[in-house]
Structures are given as structure tokens and as C-alpha cells.
Amino acid sequence: MRDSxxxxxxxxxELGWSLDLSIGSTRFQILFPDEGLHRLAAERYRxxxxxxxxxxxxxxxxxxxAASASADFSFxxxxxxxxxxxxxxxxxxxxxxxxxxxxxxxxxxxxxxxQKGFLLHAATIVRGGRAFVFTGPSGAGKSTLAxxxxxxxxxxxxxxxxxxxxxxxxxFGTPFWGEFxxxxxxxxxxxxxxxxxxxxPHNRVLPMSPADAVRMLLPNVLFFSxxxxxxxxxxxxxxxxAQSVPCYRFEFRRDAxxxxxxPA
Amino acid sequence: MNAxxxxxxxxxxxxxxxxxxxxAVIISPGESVMHELNGTGSFVWELLDGRHTPAQIAALLxxxxxxxxxxxxxxxxxxxxxxxxxxxxxxxxVNAGLAGVPADR
Numbered sequence: 602m603r604d605s606x607x608x609x610x611x612x613x614x615e616l617g618w619s620l621d622l623s624i625g626s627t628r629f630q631i632l633f634p635d636e637g638l639h640r641l642a643a644e645r646y647r648x649x650x651x652x653x654x655x656x657x658x659x660x661x662x663x664x665x666x667a668a669s670a671s672a673d674f675s676f677x678x679x680x681x682x683x684x685x686x687x688x689x690x691x692x693x694x695x696x697x698x699x700x701x702x703x704x705x706x707x708x709x710x711x712x713x714x715x716q717k718g719f720l721l722h723a724a725t726i727v728r729g730g731r732a733f734v735f736t737g738p739s740g741a742g743k744s745t746l747a748x749x750x751x752x753x754x755x756x757x758x759x760x761x762x763x764x765x766x767x768x769x770x771x772x773f774g775t776p777f778w779g780e781f782x783x784x785x786x787x788x789x790x791x792x793x794x795x796x797x798x799x800x801x802p803h804n805r806v807l808p809m810s811p812a813d814a815v816r817m818l819l820p821n822v823l824f825f826s827x828x829x830x831x832x833x834x835x836x837x838x839x840x841x842x843a844q845s846v847p848c849y850r851f852e853f854r855r856d857a858x859x860x861x862x863x864p865a
Numbered sequence: 866m867n868a869x870x871x872x873x874x875x876x877x878x879x880x881x882x883x884x885x886x887x888x889a890v891i892i893s894p895g896e897s898v899m900h901e902l903n904g905t906g907s908f909v910w911e912l913l914d915g916r917h918t919p920a921q922i923a924a925l926l927x928x929x930x931x932x933x934x935x936x937x938x939x940x941x942x943x944x945x946x947x948x949x950x951x952x953x954x955x956x957x958x959v960n961a962g963l964a965g966v967p968a969d970r
Contacts, residue, residue, distance in 0.1 A: 812886040819890070819899050832881030832894040840885050 623651035623787065625762035625773035627712055629705075630656040634663035641698045646776045649787045657712060661701075662693040674711050676825050678703045685711055706760065706777055710823045714834055718764030720823040723795075725756040725772045732772035732790040733863060734761055735851065736821045737798035742855065744779050746798065749857050756788065760823065763792065763842065770846050794847045794864065801852035804862035814848035815839045873957035874945055875915030880953060884911070891953060900953060905930060909944055915957030919945060 618633040620642055628651055633639035638661070643650070672684035681700040684691045685708060692704050710720050723736035724743040735746050747758035759779030761772050773789040797809070797817050809817065818839050826832065853859040876882070882891040889907040891900040902910050908929060912922045919941055927937035948954040 810886055812888045812890070815883075815885050815890055816899070816901060819892070824897070827894045827897070829879050829881055829894050832892045833883075836881055836883040836890065836892065840883055843885070 620646065621651045621653050621656055622646055622649045624649050624709060624775060625713065625718060625764055625789070627709065627716065627718075628654065628656035629659055629708075631659045631661065631701075633661050638695070638698070638701065642701060645698055645702070648774075649776050658689045659705075659708065660689065660691050661695055662691060674826060674828070676704070676707045678707070683707055702777065706823060707825050709762075710825060711831075713762070713764065714826075714831060714838070716764065717766075717838060718762060719835065719838060720775070720777075721761045721763055721818070722759070722821040722823065723761040724758045725761040725774070726750045727754050727756060727788075727790050728793070728860075728863070730790060731793035732756065733793050734763070734772055734795045735798050736761075736795060736818065738821065741798040742800050742853070743798065745855055746853070746859070749855075749859065756790075765838070765841065768845070770842060792846050794849060795842075796849050796851035796863075799850060799852045800855060802854060803852060804854050804859050805852040806862055806864060807850040807852075809848045809850055811840065811843035811848075814843035817848070817850075818843070871918040871920065873915050873918060874913050874949070874954045875957045876910070876913050877953055877955050882910075893951075893953070900951065905940070906944060909941060910948075913948075913954055 618636060618639040620631045620633070620639065622629045622631065630653075631642065633642070672686055674685040676683045678700060681692065681694040681696070681704055683704045684693075690708050692701070695701050695704065706720060713719055721734070721736055722738060722743070723734045724747045726733050726735070726747065735743060737743060744758045747755045756772060756774035757778060760775050760777040762775050763770060763772055770792040771789045772792050774787055795814070795818070796806070815836070822835065822839070824835055847864075849864075851862075853862065879894060880891055881894060882889055884907060887904055887907060889902040889910045891902070892898070893900070905926065908926060909922055912925065920938065923934065923938040923941040926932070926941060927934045930937075932940075945954065
């Protein structure tokens with residue numbers, strides 16, 4: 602099985618059906634079984650393309666191949682399956698870019714954790730060189746807020762990547778967009794604050810305690826593992842984040858006046 | 866003579882939990898569910914190590930929060946019942962090491 606996988610991967614690479622990506626300083630090399638999906642992915646993730654180099658390999662299997670049964674972490678999404686080991690991942694049953702996008706998010710959520718990072722349902726806007734992270738479930742107003750942001754300042758309108766580097770927390774752009782099709786920028790900025798989005802007839806920013814912040818963040822984290830140790834790691838990470846980054850409840854009006862309410 | 870030993874409870878080992886500002890945040894990884902405990906609940910939670918009896922926990926609670934021992938015992942027992950029904954705690958020595966929270970949906 603492994604030999605056949607390796608041969609398959611080599612073939613894909615020789616034919617040029619591989620894609621090197623860097624998302625939040627995490628490097629992936631996706632090896633495609635056919636040209637069609639490779640072309641779609643190259644288009645979708647073009648802002649995150651990286652030069653070839655050491656990267657975590659992801660092999661997409663076509664329908665004839667079965668994925669190996671052993672995995673440290675696995676996940677299913679609408680007929681597509683992700684099997685992840687420490688050294689590589691296999692995606693099977695991926696027939697379109699949506700399935701690829703979903704499995705990539707799940708994989709990223711898994712590989713980020715040991716690197717002190719996670720994905721959050723949040724829009725991120727850069728103001729004055731610092732990242733303002735606006736979190737909430739679907740319908741909370743992430744896309745609305747992104748559409749009200751000055752042009753070129755949106756890192757993502759849907760899924761933000763937060764990561765602790767030495768003592769500082771940074772927000773990274775991701776290629777995972779929602780309704781507002783930003784250019785999904787592969788840049789990052791130091792986090793100024795995290796804001797829980799609550800639509801209101803007024804604008805008001807209220808500071809949150811670290812405990813409230815962790816409770817507010819948890820349901821908005823993209824986290825798919827059922828592993829106790831991984832859950833502990835996530836809790837530790839969120840507790841550290843909540844203690845070092847200011848978090849707020851942000852009651853906001855759906856117009857450009859909301860920017861004036863934010864702390865400097 | 867009633868010789869029945871009191872039930873000892875311990876936190877379910879499959880849970881991930883952390884105390885932040887004196888309040889316990891608990892995750893059941895199998896169900897991807899978050900549970901929260903207030904200050905007194907978290908105080909009790911910390912003592913659920915399989916060694917303290919409900920009466921001992923209630924006595925410590927009564928001393929810490931200056932409530933009557935009757936109230937403390939009643940509150941402790943009702944909390945234990947609730948935690949047990951959610952399988953957040955297990956009887957110590959019974960099914961030890963078993964994953965108590967259903968793992969798959």
C-alpha cells in the first residue's frame with residue numbers, strides 16, 4: 602500500500618499536479634491524482650502558494666484506491682475522508698473544491714495545535730498594522746463587518762488563524778472565505794483584540810474577563826478531535842490567549858460608525 | 866447499624882478541564898460539549914478526586930463559603946447527582962479507566 606502511494610505521489614509530482622501551500626506558516630504539499638482538481642485548487646489557493654520545500658504531504662487518492670486504515674486522527678465530510686498521521690495525510694473521496702477546502706480546514710486545525718495555533722470562526726481586519734479579530738457563529742455579522750471595512754484591510758471574513766509566536770499572538774489570513782470574497786491574504790499581524798460580535802442598535806465595547814473570554818471563544822473554535830489530550834491542549838491555549846490578549850463583547854451597528862467604537 | 870460505605874466520586878478521566886479565574890470550564894471530547902461550573906461548583910469539582918466523601922466535601926464547602934452544613938450537604942449532593950447524570954463524574958473504583966462519555970455520534 603505504501604509503495605503504491607509513493608509511486609502515485611511521484612507520478613503526480615512528475616506531471617506537475619502538486620501544489621505547495623503555506624497557510625499561517627504551516628506548509629503543505631498537496632498531490633493530486635488528476636489535473637481537474639489541481640487546476641481548481643491552484644486557482645483557489647493562489648495567494649497562499651509557496652515555493653517547493655519541506656512540507657507536510659497530503660495525498661489525494663482517486664476512487665480506485667483505498668486509504669490505509671491506520672491514522673492518528675480521522676474525519677469524514679460528505680463522503681470525503683481525511684486520515685492523518687504525524688508525517689502525512691491522505692484525503693479520499695474528494696470530488697470538488699468544497700470537499701478539499703473542508704478537509705484542509707480540518708487538517709489545519711489538527712496540525713496547528715502543537716504549534717500553538719487554532720482556527721476561529723472570525724473575520725480579521727487590519728487597522729494601523731494590528732489585527733482586530735471579530736468572532737461569532739454564522740449570521741453574527743462577520744461578512745457584513747468585512748464588507749464595511751476599508752478596501753485591502755480584510756485578512757478573512759470567515760475563518761481566522763491565530764497563533765502564539767514567542768509571547769505574542771498573531772492573526773494570519775486564510776484562503777477560507779465566506780460570503781464576502783476577499784483576496785484571502787497570506788499576511789499576518791499582531792492581535793490587538795478579539796471581539797464577540799453582537800448586532801445592536803448602538804455601538805458599545807465591553808471588556809470581558811479571561812474566563813468569560815474562554816467560554817465565548819470555545820464554541821467558535823474549529824475543532825474536530827475527540828481526543829482528551831488535544832482538548833486539554835486547546836483549553837490551555839485559549840486560557841493563555843485570554844490572559845494575554847484583550848477580549849471584548851462588541852455590540853455593533855451595521856454601518857461604518859462601528860469602526861469609531863473600537864479601542865485604539 | 867448502617868454499614869454502607871459512602872460513595873466516592875471522581876472526575877471522569879476522559880474530560881479535559883481547566884480552572885480559569887476560579888471557574889471550571891469542562892469539555893467532553895467525545896460529544897464536543899462544553900460545561901461550566903460557578904465558583905462553588907468549581908470548589909466541589911476540585912475535590913472530586915475519588916478520596917473525599919460527600920460529607921467531607923460539604924464540610925469544606927460550608928467552611929469556605931460560610932453556609933450552614935445542612936445547606937452545604939444538600940447543595941453538594943444535588944450537584945453530584947447532576948454531574949453523575951452527565952457522566953462528568955464516576956464512582957471511584959467502579960469502571961475505573963473506562964471512557965464514560967459516549968465517544969461516537
